[in-house]
Amino acid sequence: MTLVHNFPFFSILLCMAAGIFTSVxxxxxxxxxxxxxxxxxxxxxxxxxxxxxxxxxAYPFMMGHFPAPWGNEIRIGRLEALMATGFSAVxxxxxxxxxxxxxxxxxxxxxxxxxxxxxxALAAVLVLIFTNDLFTVYVFIEIMTIASCALVVVRxxxxxxxxxxxxxxxxxxxxxxxxxxxxxxxxITGHLLMxxxxxxxxxxxxxxxxxxPLTVVIALITAxxxxxxxxxxxxxxxxDTYAFAPPVSAAILSGIISKAYIFVLIKFFYRVIGxxxxxxxxxxxxxxxxxxxxxxxxxxMAISQRDIRRMIAYSSVAQIGYIYMGLGIGTRAxxxxxxxxxLVHAAVKSLLFLSTYELINVSGDRKxxxxxxxxxxxxxxAGIVFTLAAMSMVGIPFTGGFxxxxxxxxxxIAIGGWVRVMVLLALALSTLLNSVYFLHTVVSIYRKPxxxxxxxxxxxxxxxxxxxxxxxxxxxxxxxIGSEPILRVIETGLKTFS
Amino acid sequence: MPWSLLYENLEQTVAVILFGIGFSILLLxxxxxxxxxxxxxxxxxxxxxLASMGYISGRKAPIVVDGVTEVTAYINPIPAGLVLTxxxxxxxxxxxxxxxxxxxxxxxxxxxxxxxxxLARGEDA
Numbered sequence: 001m002t003l004v005h006n007f008p009f010f011s012i013l014l015c016m017a018a019g020i021f022t023s024v025x026x027x028x029x030x031x032x033x034x035x036x037x038x039x040x041x042x043x044x045x046x047x048x049x050x051x052x053x054x055x056x057x058a059y060p061f062m063m064g065h066f067p068a069p070w071g072n073e074i075r076i077g078r079l080e081a082l083m084a085t086g087f088s089a090v091x092x093x094x095x096x097x098x099x100x101x102x103x104x105x106x107x108x109x110x111x112x113x114x115x116x117x118x119x120x121a122l123a124a125v126l127v128l129i130f131t132n133d134l135f136t137v138y139v140f141i142e143i144m145t146i147a148s149c150a151l152v153v154v155r156x157x158x159x160x161x162x163x164x165x166x167x168x169x170x171x172x173x174x175x176x177x178x179x180x181x182x183x184x185x186x187x188i189t190g191h192l193l194m195x196x197x198x199x200x201x202x203x204x205x206x207x208x209x210x211x212x213p214l215t216v217v218i219a220l221i222t223a224x225x226x227x228x229x230x231x232x233x234x235x236x237x238x239x240d241t242y243a244f245a246p247p248v249s250a251a252i253l254s255g256i257i258s259k260a261y262i263f264v265l266i267k268f269f270y271r272v273i274g275x276x277x278x279x280x281x282x283x284x285x286x287x288x289x290x291x292x293x294x295x296x297x298x299x300x301m302a303i304s305q306r307d308i309r310r311m312i313a314y315s316s317v318a319q320i321g322y323i324y325m326g327l328g329i330g331t332r333a334x335x336x337x338x339x340x341x342x343l344v345h346a347a348v349k350s351l352l353f354l355s356t357y358e359l360i361n362v363s364g365d366r367k368x369x370x371x372x373x374x375x376x377x378x379x380x381x382a383g384i385v386f387t388l389a390a391m392s393m394v395g396i397p398f399t400g401g402f403x404x405x406x407x408x409x410x411x412x413i414a415i416g417g418w419v420r421v422m423v424l425l426a427l428a429l430s431t432l433l434n435s436v437y438f439l440h441t442v443v444s445i446y447r448k449p450x451x452x453x454x455x456x457x458x459x460x461x462x463x464x465x466x467x468x469x470x471x472x473x474x475x476x477x478x479x480x481i482g483s484e485p486i487l488r489v490i491e492t493g494l495k496t497f498s
Numbered sequence: 499m500p501w502s503l504l505y506e507n508l509e510q511t512v513a514v515i516l517f518g519i520g521f522s523i524l525l526l527x528x529x530x531x532x533x534x535x536x537x538x539x540x541x542x543x544x545x546x547x548l549a550s551m552g553y554i555s556g557r558k559a560p561i562v563v564d565g566v567t568e569v570t571a572y573i574n575p576i577p578a579g580l581v582l583t584x585x586x587x588x589x590x591x592x593x594x595x596x597x598x599x600x601x602x603x604x605x606x607x608x609x610x611x612x613x614x615x616x617l618a619r620g621e622d623a
Contacts, residue, residue, distance in 0.1 A: 135580055142587045149594060158605060158618035165598055165611065169533060172591060173524055176540045179584065180517060183544055186577070187551045 004051045007044040008076050008084065008130050009061060014040060015123035019116045027111035031099060034115040038095055038122060042088040049081035053489070057496050060132060060195075069196050074130040079339070079493030082486070083129050083263060086343045087256045089475070091122055094255065094350045097468040098248035101357055105155045105246045114154055121147040121252060125260045134182050134192045134272065137264055141178065141228070145171045148257050151249035152241055163240035170237040174227035181220030185272075188213050194271045198498075205277055214273075215281055221268055222283055229261035231287075231324055232294030235317045239301075242313035247357035250309075251350035254316045259342045262323055266335065269327075270497050279330050288328025288419070292426040294321025299433035307367045308360070311437060312352050315393060318430060319345045325426065326408055329419065332494060333411035337404060339490050344392070344400035344479050351389040351472050358382035358465075359445060364456050369441070374449035376442075381466040383445055385473050390438035392476050395431050400479030405431065407487070509550030516543035530599045530609045534592060541588040545581045552577030 018037040022030040052058070058077025065071065095118065106114045124144035131137055145168075153164045186192055188210040189200035204210050230238035238258075242250045269278050278284055298318030305311040319341070326338025362378040363371050376383030392399035405427055412423025449455070479486070504511045520543055523536025552574040560572040599609065606614045 135583070139583060139587065142591070146590060146594060153598070156601075158621045161598065161602055161605065162611075162615050162618045165530070165602065165614075168591075168595060168598065169524060172537050172540075172595075173521055176517070176521055176524075176537075176544065179541075179544050180547070183548045183551070183580075186548075186580075192576075 002051075004047055005059065005061070005076075007048045007051075008074060008081075008126070009063070011041040011044045011084070011088075012074075012123055012126045012130070014044075015119050015126065019119035019123065022112050022115045022119060025112050027103075027108050030112035030115040034118055035092075035095055035099070037119060038088060038092045041122060041126070042085065042092050045081060045084040045088050048076060049078070049085050049489075052076060052078045052081045052493075068193060069191070072136060073132045073193065074127075075132040075194075076130060077493055077496055078489050079497055080129050082489050082493060083259075083339075083342070084126055087125055087129070087259070087346060088122065090255050090346045090350050090472075091118075091252060093468055093472040093475075094248055094251040094354060097465045097472070098251060098354045098357070100462070100465070102154070102246050102248050110154075114151070117147045117150040118252070120144075121151065121257060125256055128260045128264050132194050134185070134194065134197065138175075138179055138182055141261070141264070142175060144257060144260065145175065145228075148249075148253050151252060152245040154249070155244065155246050157244065159240065160244040163237070163244050167237045167241045170234065171228055174224045174234075176224075177220045177227070178224030181217045181224060184213055184220070185217045188217070194267075197272050198274065201273055201277070205274075214277075218273060218278065218281055218283055222265065222287075225261050225265040225268070226287075226290070226324075229258045229265070230317060230320055232290045232297065232317065232321055235294065235298070235320075238317055239310055239313040242316060242353075243307065243309040247353050250313075251353040254313070254353070255346040255350035258316075258320065259323075259346055262320075262327075262338075262342060266327065266339070267497075270494075274498075275330070284328045284330040286328075287324045288330075288422075291321045291324030291326075291328050292422055294318060295325065295426050295430040296321075296433070299430050299437070303433065303437045306369065308356055308369060308372060308441065309353075309367055311441065312349075312356060315352075315434070315437070316345075316349060318434070319349065319393070321430075322404065322408065325423065326411070329408075329411050329415060329423065331411055331415060332491075333407070333414060336487065336490050336494060337407035337411055339494070340400075340407060340483070340487060341404040343486070344404050344476070347472060347476050347479065348389050348392045348400065351385055351469065351476065352393070355382040355386040355389065355469060358461055359386060362455065362458050364454075364458075369444050370450065371453060372441075372445050373447040373453070374445070376445040378455065379461060381469060382461065385469045386445065387442050388473050388476060390442050392480070393438050394435045398477060398480045400476050400483070403480055403483045403487075510547055513543045513547035513550065516540075516546065519543075528610050528612050530595075530602065530611055533611075534595045534599070537595065538588065538592060541584065545584055548577040548581050548584070 014037055022033055058075055061074045061076055063072040102114060124140040127140040149164055149168055189197055191197045191200055204214055227234040242254045269275055295318050298314050298321055302311045302314035322341050323338045326334045358379050359372060359375040359382050360367055363375050392401040395401040395405045409427055412420050517540055520536050520540025524533050527533050554573045557573045560575040602614055606617050
């Protein structure tokens with residue numbers, strides 16, 4: 001075992017330790033420390049990814065002194081390393097480009113507390129990606145919920161308070177279902193680690209004993225995670241939370257944290273229950289229908305919004321629908337497309353939230369579309385970045401969004417029957433709807449403003465923020481042009497993901 | 499289904515009923531304090547479920563005192579450990595929800611979530 005084998009463990013520990021130490025530092029120091037930690041995690045994850053690409057299979061990493069069936073462990077494979085790299089990169093970019101916005105919501109004395117929550121959120125995301133133990137999943141999901149609640153509620157405004165209360169109620173309900181599911185699963189199998197769990201579940205399926213409780217467990221855990229990741233009929237908490245949160249928090253929440261829940265769900269399907277059992281219990285069909293409905297209805301809701309932030313928040317609901325549709329197709333190709341969409345959406349959505357805030361900022365802090373006219377000229381870099389991110393959302397070629405839609409369509413066509421028709425129809429319709437609201441927004445930020453609107457002078461966006469936004473824009477283009485190696489990592493990673 | 503199963507697994511039955519009561523209160527009540535109570539009932543139900551699973555009648559708590567080290571002398575300690583972790587989580591969530599409630603009450607002078615949402619809608623976003 002070389003030093004690199006330990007890097008995922010180091011990055012988790014680093015985030016948690018930074019969270020503890022940040023509490024005694026002043027705002028400026030804690031800000032720099034957080035940026036350094038997230039940057040280090042990015043480098044460590046990238047090195048881990050390089051290591052796992054050289055290894056044939058994933059390797060388990062023992063946490064503590066007890067080996068597998070008794071102790072806790074994490075598992076490091078290509079898929080996990082790729083997700084960790086992608087998410088920490090998105091987090092790093094969002095923090096550099098958007099940290100200064102958070103300063104206008106959080107007072108100087110309390111800024112270190114905000115930094116703690118950022119560290120804890122990243123630690124929880126990393127643990128959820130790597131862990132091999134179902135109860136650890138529960139604990140860190142709760143830590144992530146608390147951290148994201150704090151990230152949003154730093155903005156002391158009536159709308160934010162109401163949104164976060166709704167958010168907490170739905171998330172607590174989801175956690176309750178998840179915990180009940182885990183408790184029942186422990187009751188019928190006697191294990192919490194995923195490798196022995198899967199053997200026990202296979203025995204249950206073969207012998208037919210406790211098959212009823214197993215169905216209940218699958219339903220409870222799927223429902224819990226679906227609520228927490230804002231799958232369509234349970235999305236009620238999402239738009240307001242994303243829209244009224246500070247922009248960095250919105251980028252982190254909708255870009256990274258909601259994806260971590262979905263990654264846990266994929267892990268549960270593949271590594272605990274086994275995809276064949278999930279398909280035979282018709283859970284995938286449920287996810288498929290919810291995904292398709294989310295794609296369409298999320299987009300329709302987005303069109304009817306007058307506040308640009310709520311529009312983007314509703315488009316998140318639609319984009320989560322794409323992920324669930326990919327999962328619901330139920331084939332390996334469908335899940336690969338869903339995993340790729342998780343990366344693309346994380347990058348694009350955080351860009352959208354950050355550039356939108358810049359555009360709102362140069363329009364005198366007004367969010368309605370008619371005040372945003374001409375914002376693309378008042379802040380040229382933000383306008384360009386927003387336009388490109390919107391193009392990716394619509395699915396214009398050479399952007400990540402196009403590759404996602406292409407892969408979803410291919411995996412749908414490969415199945416045939418009514419699924420093929422549904423996938424193609426849903427993709428066509430949602431692309432059409434996406435282009436309606438995103439192109440409308442792009443056109444409106446480049447329109448001539450009405451003459452009676454007076455826009456106050458605002459401080460210029462600092463150069464580093466513009467550069468970061470451009471770099472992340474290149475990332476989105478890279479996901480479109482150079483998607484082949486990433487798709488291959490996902491493909492080979494998913495093969496050993498069992 | 500034989501009804502005697504429900505009676506034989508009395509703790510689990512009660513736990514599932516309590517869980518249902520708890521999440522109905524959490525989702526359906528409009529008063530924030532009642533919602534928090536519902537949350538606590540829901541979580542406690544899961545702890546009852548877990549604890550009853552680990553208990554084996556006639557055995558002792560897994561603390562070695564008289565040098566007895568046979569596995570058959572003790573109950574399963576893992577569910578108890580899970581319950582302890584769960585209690586910590588639910589205490590912190592209760593604290594956060596109460597803090598949010600205090601903040602909302604100071605601002606709107608009511609605990610009714612629908613009324614609060616109505617009042618907030620009139621504000622500038």
